[in-house]
Amino acid sequence: MAPTLSKIQKIVIGVAISSTVVDTRKRRKKRSLWAEEIYKQRKRFTPLTMIKVLRSKHFRTYLRMNEECFSQLLSMVRPFIQKQNTILREAVSAEERLIATFRFLSSGCSYTDLMFNTAISPQLLSQIIPETCIAIYKCLKDYIKMPSTTEEWIEVSSDFESKWNFNHCVGAIDGKHIAIKKPPDSGSLFYNYKKFFSVILLAVVNANYEFIYIHVGTNGCVSDSSVLQKTKFYEKLMEDGLNLPSPSTLTNSKITAPYVFVGDSAFALDKNIMKPFPLKNIAHDKRIFNYRLSRARRVVENAFGILSSRFRIFRRAISIDIDNVNTIVLVSCALHNYLSRNN
Template sequence: VYVPISREQQGEFHGLIHEMKMYHEHFHIYFRISVAQVELLLAELGPHLRRQGNNIRELIDPEQFLATGDSFRTIAFSFRVGVSTVSQIIPQVATAIWDCLVDNFMAVPSTADWWSIAEGFQERWHFPLCCGALDGKHVQTKAPPNSGSMFHNYKGTFSIVLLAVVDARYRFCVIDVRGYGRTSDGGILANSTFGQALRAGTLYLPPDQPLPGEEHRGAQPHVFVADEAFPLRRELMRPFPGRLLPLEKRIFNYRLSRARMIVEGAFGVLSSQWRLYRRSMELRPEIAEKCVKATCVLHNFLRCWDERGAPAVRGVAPAVVEPLQGLGRVAANNSSREAVLVREKFMAHFSAEGAVSWQPKE
């Protein structure tokens, strides 16, 4: 929905967000966010984005870069400033966006937050005890100097990896940025703070409980859903491998894929909103990380908005955004017997009490 804003609000917004693409008086300006959202952004970011120099208030906003991915030289020409000025201000503003919004729109999930996410997956995607969909996205960058093949990925490009857990409403719950492009998704998970917390059991997930209507099968853990690139673990479900599978396994794969596609949808929305994802970033990895984090928290800001136009301040978040400290040893992909049993319980549930009307039946 495009909401027109008044000339007074345009003037205030021009003072905060540079008049790029808005400078002509005959232009009719529309935003994909509501007036209330604009006002909140102004209130939150204004004090951090304004710079004082030579008694002249200066402000350059990275919106042009986040929205288009243009080079620093192009942006410098558009704003009539030096390239070095742009190279300093863009990471500073990206950091300010993250620092101002992260506590309200990507806070570290508590046990109550995991409960809420699991209820959302049960209600919207018919996957019980699911605390999020997990996947990685390659963010293309130019090859950093003297990096060798560290950032070279299987697609033949150079990238850093955005590892993300997404809730049932396409909001980022947990992100981990700056994984090396050459590393597999399973390796990124193993070396991430989130993966380490998952293995150590320190994510504060809700206690085990029976699947709906299946108390006789016993309590089951809350899980995350992922594709076949990730290992099968007690709290991490992946599909059964192979093609010629029995009906029960095909049903499980379908139900898991239906819930897992939420993270693919979130990446798609992110790429459509911020065009810097459509080209290679000519940035150092640490600067690219700041921009990726800024777009992720802005994505949540735009989605965490209830029907009354006020921000929903439920946590979705990143206790996992610390940079990786090296590849280390990737954990073995062998599944424990307990993880196999958990997946079999979910498989049986989806073909019995948890069956839905549109899935195939014998």
């Protein structure tokens, strides 16, 4: 039988534990301040004051959108980010949370720099911004939608033909390296051929610079072609599960051709993936084809440029937790589509 403690031993152990707890409490330093003065006077330094002054042409520069779009987004995400006040302190309002998130995305500044613009501590900002981004993406995720019917794919193809003079194109594919701060204990896993740490954003874009499919999170040392082959989009494409239109004759021609996605030379050639001819010893006709394909393919490059111009966070290494980088990229792409249609 296992030995049992006597009543006296239990009493002695209990007294020792209680005395240790009391000594620990005594050794704790008393707080000199419950909160710093800048946080106590948040109403005075709040960005809401700045917003009231900027209700003019500078509003778009400050938040990368007009007042109508901001009000609409605020009404959509308010139920998800609104917090209740307590006896101890007043909660940060939903409007302040949304403004802080947009300023973080549009300026690319750190939490410490953003503290001086919002009068919110960096520790609280590290909680507010990911939570708000998740709420925004829940409301706007339907803006990133891939066509599901043959008629919708034909409509995308007609846009490419009318705007970029390339027939039977249903999307442009490319990858973008999102610069990040090196994750701890990651070695060279996220180190890419461009000599910086990154995660890859793989996107399919329509003729209007809108993302219709995105995949983000793959470490930067992987090639774009390898990323594509691991996506559900590629699986459906290989299994003919995207409901693409059947091959038909080209405009002003008798040639029958399939509907294709266009990409650069990094991708593998397939019946539904078109890439340019190699440039070595290229004939005149092939050079013309490469030029036409480039007109359609550069749409995805332009979309990436508009995204990084609107949200300057992509113009420097994102120095936040790697788990939140994907959320930042997803919500930025959803906001890009939303603002492209409504702003």
